[in-house]
Amino acid sequence: MKVTNYISEAFTELKVNVTWPEWAEVQRLTVIVAVFSILFALLTFGIDRGFEVLVARIYEFLNK
Numbered sequence: 001m002k003v004t005n006y007i008s009e010a011f012t013e014l015k016v017n018v019t020w021p022e023w024a025e026v027q028r029l030t031v032i033v034a035v036f037s038i039l040f041a042l043l044t045f046g047i048d049r050g051f052e053v054l055v056a057r058i059y060e061f062l063n064k
Helices: 002-016 023-062
Strands: none
8 A cells, every 4th residue: 555655646746846847958958968978988988999909019018
């Protein structure tokens, strides 16, 4: 009984008390998040690739 009451109150809270953003704002913020996610992924890839090359050159130098 407590679980169903909790779920019912949660839905009521979402319908009545939550201020939802306008659709245009949701789209704008989604694009911003997507762009920054892609940039962060590319930055992480670049740093990872750089360390990979650096470590390979160190091993190559040490094995001469």
